[in-house]
Amino acid sequence: MQDEQLTFDLIVIGAGMAGLSAAARAAEAGLRVVVIEAAAEVGGSAAMSGGILWTLESTAKMAYHGGGDPAFSALVAQGYRDGVAWLRGRDVHMSNVVNPLNGRGYQADLLGHFAQAVVTVEGAGGIVVRDTRVERLLTDAEGRVVGAHTVHADGEMDIFAPWTLLSTGGFQGSAELREAYLGPNGRSVLLRSNPTSDGAGLRLGTAAGGDAPKGNLGFYGHLVSGSPAWGDPRLFTRLSQYHSDYTVLLNEAGHRFCDESEGDHANTHQTLQQPGGRALMVSDDAIHQAHGVTAVVEVAPPEDRMQVALEHGGEGIVADTLDEIASFAGAHGFDRGQCLATLSDYNRCAREDWENLSPPRVHQPHKPLARAPYYGLIVYPAITFTFAGLRCDDRMRVLRADGAPVGGLLAAGADVGDVYRGGYGGGLAAALTTGLRAAGTVMGG
Ligand SMILES: Cc1cc2nc3c(=O)[nH]c(=O)nc-3n(C[C@H](O)[C@H](O)[C@H](O)COP(=O)(O)OP(=O)(O)OC[C@H]3O[C@@H](n4cnc5c(N)ncnc54)[C@H](O)[C@@H]3O)c2cc1C
Known part of the structure; x- marks a missing residue:
């Protein structure tokens, strides 16, 4: 030929x-x-x-x-x-x-x-x-x-x-x-x-x-829970944490680093730029029930994304207190004390000082993490296209x-x-x- x-x-x-x-x-x-x-x-x-x-x-x-x-x-x-x-x-x-x-x-x-x-x-x-x-x-x-x-x-x-x-x-x-x-x-x-x-x-x-x-750091992707089975395309959507825009994201130093409400795809870029390139995603029962167990789009099946993550080897915890979430974070290489301090400050701002929350939450009401159980899941950026x-x-x-x-x-x-x-x-x-x-x-x- x-x-x-x-x-x-x-x-x-x-x-x-x-x-x-x-x-x-x-x-x-x-x-x-x-x-x-x-x-x-x-x-x-x-x-x-x-x-x-x-x-x-x-x-x-x-x-x-x-x-x-x-x-x-x-x-x-x-x-x-x-x-x-x-x-x-x-x-x-x-x-x-x-x-x-x-x-x-x-x-x-x-x-x-x-x-x-x-x-x-x-x-x-x-x-x-x-x-x-x-x-x-x-x-x-x-x-x-x-x-x-x-x-x-x-x-x-x-x-x-x-x-x-x-x-x-x-x-x-x-x-x-x-x-x-x-x-x-x-x-x-x-x-x-x-x-x-x-x-x-x-x-x-x-x-x-x-x-x-160069200069466009963006990409389409999602924050996903880690899994030994990562790479199987059938898990790409199931392990995606599409609802991270309703949660609180902390970097390894224990700080919030973005306006989570911008959307999971934007949170994914921001997480990639953090030291260690990962984040702890924290929510409470109110967020979980409203956004963590619902279908991402009308034609998709509803799933409990935390449960699916844990079943596939994700590193996460369902806890009675934010203190337990911070301990879990500390055991996984995050700054325990700063995680707890950031979550406490987040809740304080949501109740009485919203204008001083930094970074601010622009697109959704800023509500305190107040209803147990609390959910902590370590999430990683995953890229779909550049x-x-x-x-x-x-x-x-x-x-x-x-x-x-x-x-x-x-x-x-x-x-x-x-x-x-x-x-x-x-x-x-x-x-x-x-x-x-x-x-x-x-x-x-
Ligand atoms: C799990 C998942 C879910 C998604 N869900 C959605 C969704 O619901 N809605 C949405 O809008 N987008 C979604 N996307 C993104 C969407 O699939 C892409 O944006 C879209 O397919 C990009 O189109 P494309 O033609 O640029 O690339 P592709 O559709 O990926 O096609 C590129 C093709 O080029 C081929 N190729 C690569 N290199 C070479 C080469 N050297 N020579 C010849 N061929 C080559 C590849 O094999 C591939 O077939 C999803 C993607 C994934 C992976």
Whole structure:
């Protein structure tokens, strides 16, 4: 197979939510698309997800809660409607409306979407290849990307197209890139994603001249309880402590370090930056009953998250007093005295001095931890996808450091930098909207 040459209209590298959506959209328009997938199956993290295709309902809300580049806030918030309509037009089943996090959406049949996307690509004369990696992009004398060098167990092949789309799902699978972009604790953060997304898009894009600036420390992820069985994708959602925004988080020194009410995804970034990269999550029975045993979204089963955590080897305690919680913390490497002092001060502020709580709690009522039993659980940041990535314009063209596009090169999904920063407005929505936008660029838009 070596040196065999094949020519297409579009090369898509990565067959997850962004790549397969872009490929199907381009194939619907009659383009011949080759989709290269490194894993044995298509679908990426999207196939492991709960399929909640949600976003924030307006550009303003996206700008406030997502915090990314305003052009992408607008693209995702406005493109969502067209993206959902396009999926419905392809008979992808959607649930009734669900209300995750700060936004709104549907549970979408993503496996059905991916199966149909493959049929659409192949029906238009394209191909979807699995177990294949792209080793390098091919460029012409002007630096325009004109193809890719692919490697499969059976051999190597150069393929050619006027457009190449990078949609490899981010760099969370690379300890080296996590450390470079997220800081020293990034190296050891738990992976809550498909293992294949290890920065191929970022490496291929920068090698072709694209810019991938550092400085965006954000990522989508959750605080999870530790477990010897971590790595089994079936535990990714079950061990996630989605309700940490209602709890109190303490670092190893015994101090609060963030406004927990910003949301579990934001608490996850903040915890990663703490010494030791972990936190003690404390709640009382009122918080636990209201938020720790409820379904995270309407279509998910309710579970007692503390019980599930303890059953899977999490380090936690259900205690009669906050003093016992502090002793548990002390036995696990936290500062016992400071933990107790911080919790006492937290309760004092909640009762009589809210304006002096530091950091403040902005988004929910600040209530004292007052009803036994009390819950203490050691939580760790786990990363689902990275927010730093390739610098792109709003047509998803990869840009050089001087702002000029790298000819022929596009990116979508988690390979795009700065769609989000401190906040989050939906990973599947970002992948769908940027993927469809990239297809639009290929189609002349
Ligand atoms: C457990 C879990 C639950 C989630 N729940 C939700 C949810 O309910 N709602 C939501 O909005 N988001 C959710 N997400 C996040 C969502 O899945 C991602 O944001 C989304 O899939 C990103 O799309 P993508 O196309 O960028 O990456 P992916 O969908 O991960 O696709 C990337 C693809 O690229 C492939 N690839 C990587 N490297 C190469 C290479 N070198 N060559 C070829 N192929 C390569 C990968 O194997 C993968 O198939 C969840 C994720 C997980 C893991």
